[in-house]
Amino acid sequence: MSEPTMRPSEIARAARLLEAGELIGLPTETVYGLAADADNADAVRKIFAVKGRPADHPVIVHLHRDADPQRWAVGLPDAARRLIDAFWPGPLTLVLRRRSGMAVACAGGQDTIALRSPAHSMAQAVLAIFRHGEGGLAAPSANRFGRVSPTTAAHVRAELGSAVAMVLDGGACTVGIESTIVDCSQVQSGGVPRILRPGGLPAEAIATVLGCDPLLLGLQRSTQLEAPSRGALAVESANDRRARRFDISPRVPGALAAHYAPATPLFLRAAPEIDARWSTARQVGVIAVHPQPGDNASGTWFALPSDAAGFAHALYATLRELDTRGLDAIWVEMPPSDPAWDAVRDRLQRASHGSRVQGA
The missing domain is CATH 3.40.50.11030 (Threonylcarbamoyl-AMP synthase, C-terminal domain)
Structure with missing residues (x-):
């Protein structure tokens, strides 16, 4: 399933809107995200207002494939580094200890941060030029809170309308459900992280990279x-x-x-x-x-x-x-x-x- 042809002018416009504090509909391989500058608290608050999302419900920060996650997180446990090397870009979100002062509005009052690098080419193209490739985009699913996540640009337009400044059309999402969330924030040396939400990356694939039994990851079916x-x-x-x-x-x-x-x-x-x-x-x-x-x-x-x-x-x-x-x-x-x-x-x-x- 191929993605629509990218127009550089649309990618550039999307990055400019994000840097100006606007919201856009962003395609990823999982679902479409409602994206804003993760470093702009006012822009992130717009996400919460548009979605009707509770203020204590954290949002995931999306990074370019070459971005350094340690700009946002304090240290990377060995398990996190191995998972990044194996699965980024892809449908894997890592929860890490948040660096003080970074993406506070995205954290829901916690000292952790959820990071992922999306595999969709349009998302990566925007991230490559947004804040010179070093910025992060808060991008929960582009729908009203608690409702069905969107997997096409038409879904976003139908549900959010003029609440977003732009919707990039990246075609139908290839995965179609949200990322797997793995908590690495409490991993000790040699320890095993926990799966907090099953998603587009199976537990078995994670366990294979970490060399452990999938049951040790804590996902209780x-x-x-x-x-x-x-x-x-x-x-x-x-x-x-x-x-x-x-x-x-x-x-x-x-x-x-x-x-x-x-x-x-x-x-x-x-x-x-x-x-x-x-x-x-x-x-x-x-x-x-x-x-x-x-x-x-x-x-x-x-x-x-x-x-x-x-x-x-x-x-x-x-x-x-x-x-x-x-x-x-x-x-x-x-x-x-x-x-x-x-x-x-x-x-x-x-x-x-x-x-x-x-x-x-």
Whole structure:
């Protein structure tokens, strides 16, 4: 999947707008970001205002591939350096100890900072000339807080409109869900970091680089999904429970129980139940990994790829499409329990919870 041709004049204009304190829609390989100068507190506050984002919810700072992360962070543990060498640019965010006075508005009141280098060529082109390649861009997803993240420029324009000065069109995001967040801020010599949010980079790939068992990274997969026969609210994940019990810090984006949510109520269902109820379902949209079992004139069925990466790539765009159909409910086939589906399962559980919270 190729990216649209870059126009140098558009890249230069985007950098000028950012340096002037404006917001732009920025394509990355994960989702589109709502970007602002991370060093400009007023510009970062605009992000929070436009999104309706809580002030204590930190945002990720995006860097050029050649930028020195130690301009923003105090020291780099060996584990962080190895992960940077292996996966930057790419869908990996590292949480590190923040250098005093740097990107204070991005930190949500914490002494840590979340850094990543996006793999999208347009994002890298902007970062290469923004503040001569040494600046950082705060860029949470370009949508209202808690809603489905955008994966095309059209999604950004439709949701945020004139609130952004410019939207760079980088085509559809290749990954389609947010980055994996790894906490390196508390790693001791020879220690192993923790995964705080599953995402576009699998835990197994991280563990391979670090030479450890993936379970040591601390990502606790929830073994309980929403009970398909009851349609109850999605249960909080094991990470949520662990954080609530032990007040785990640092706080990171996308960790709230209700997040990534469409306006239409979303329910996780087992495939046999969806198939059994499909013929009589009314005003229901379905996302599954298999074809619809029969006709239904009042329903909408999307069969997504059966591999985790392909499903993730199409998920947000499909949720957004179904949200425009005036449906009464969205049913999503429960994903497999194996580790490759961790990030998809995480997003769907939070989306299910969030869609019902909004409609309550």
